[in-house]
Amino acid sequence: MSADVAIEECTDVYVRLECDLLVVRDSILTDRHHASNTNYEADDPQNQIGGIIPAFSLSGWLRHGMERVVQDRGGTACHPGEANANFRKEEVYERDLEDGYHPKGSCLEETDDGCVIFDLFGGFNAHPGKLMRRPIRFSPVRASVDYTRGQAEGHYRRLNRNVVSRNDADDREPLRNVELDAVANLDGCWHLSFREVKPAFLGLLCEAIGFLHDHRTDFRYQLGGARNFGAGVVYCELLNPLYEDDELTRVFDRARTPTDAMERKDDQWADDYRPAVVDALHERIDDHSNKDI
Numbered sequence: 001m002s003a004d005v006a007i008e009e010c011t012d013v014y015v016r017l018e019c020d021l022l023v024v025r026d027s028i029l030t031d032r033h034h035a036s037n038t039n040y041e042a043d044d045p046q047n048q049i050g051g052i053i054p055a056f057s058l059s060g061w062l063r064h065g066m067e068r069v070v071q072d073r074g075g076t077a078c079h080p081g082e083a084n085a086n087f088r089k090e091e092v093y094e095r096d097l098e099d100g101y102h103p104k105g106s107c108l109e110e111t112d113d114g115c116v117i118f119d120l121f122g123g124f125n126a127h128p129g130k131l132m133r134r135p136i137r138f139s140p141v142r143a144s145v146d147y148t149r150g151q152a153e154g155h156y157r158r159l160n161r162n163v164v165s166r167n168d169a170d171d172r173e174p175l176r177n178v179e180l181d182a183v184a185n186l187d188g189c190w191h192l193s194f195r196e197v198k199p200a201f202l203g204l205l206c207e208a209i210g211f212l213h214d215h216r217t218d219f220r221y222q223l224g225g226a227r228n229f230g231a232g233v234v235y236c237e238l239l240n241p242l243y244e245d246d247e248l249t250r251v252f253d254r255a256r257t258p259t260d261a262m263e264r265k266d267d268q269w270a271d272d273y274r275p276a277v278v279d280a281l282h283e284r285i286d287d288h289s290n291k292d293i
């Protein structure tokens with residue numbers, strides 16, 4: 001059964017993300033308009049607000065982990081910024097290029113597909129990238145979360161932070177007010193789709209998710225903002241790509257344990273598939289390094 005699944009058939013994969021507090025500034029889109037109802041109070045805990053976490057921050061976080069995996073193997077990664085972007089911090093960009101990056105797209109001079117990062121994320125108009133990173137739809141009502149569609153349980157709040165006067169005479173007079181959009185208790189699936197599957201892509205995804213999980217409290221690899229306040233510490237895991245939909249859903253059912261079939265698939269993935277895709281990744285990175293890109 002699952003032993004017959006070809007890696008090229010794994011076009012849709014799911015990463016489980018668990019995060020106590022996620023702050024992505026003002027970019028969380030809620031399904032409730034703040035002025036839609038006179039009874040609506042933004043901070044009422046009874047509010048059942050769902051919404052969308054856009055993929056931009058998630059994508060940058062994943063890409064950063066992937067770049068690091070490539071660099072740790074001795075390769076260089078495509079810089080995320082355009083080579084001719086006229087960076088305000090030119091010297092910082094130059095330093096990046098000496099520290100494990102090559103100018104975006106320069107790898108196309110050696111091969112049609114570029115480096116593995118370019119191949120996944122694309123760069124210029126004719127190269128759209130082969131990895132689609134979808135937004136995550138979240139809901140506070142677990143029963144309405146469809147994990148097979150890349151959804152998550154999560155609780156939205158708009159948080160207020162006040163910077164107050166330090167002078168006794170001012171009696172904590174607010175100097176500045178900052179509103180933050182936050183999602184708490186996030187637990188769900190991030191749906192990633194490969195437009196074309198290559199074993200090295202899955203290898204890089206496996207390695208990067210493992211790296212990001214292990215480095216989840218490292219400031220550079222936390223997700224989004226408010227990092228010094230413990231936000232963006234993400235427990236992440238690539239869910240077994242061999243799982244069927246009902247098995248994927250079962251992962252999130254706290255009342256049920258994995259079936260025998262799921263455990264067999266876990267062994268298959270760990271013993272056969274994963275080593276093969278990681279080998280393919282290493283081969284591709286080494287190949288590029290040898291061409292001195």
Ligand SMILES: [Zn+2]
Pocket residue numbers: 077078079102103104105106107108114115116117118
């Ligand atoms: Zn590149």
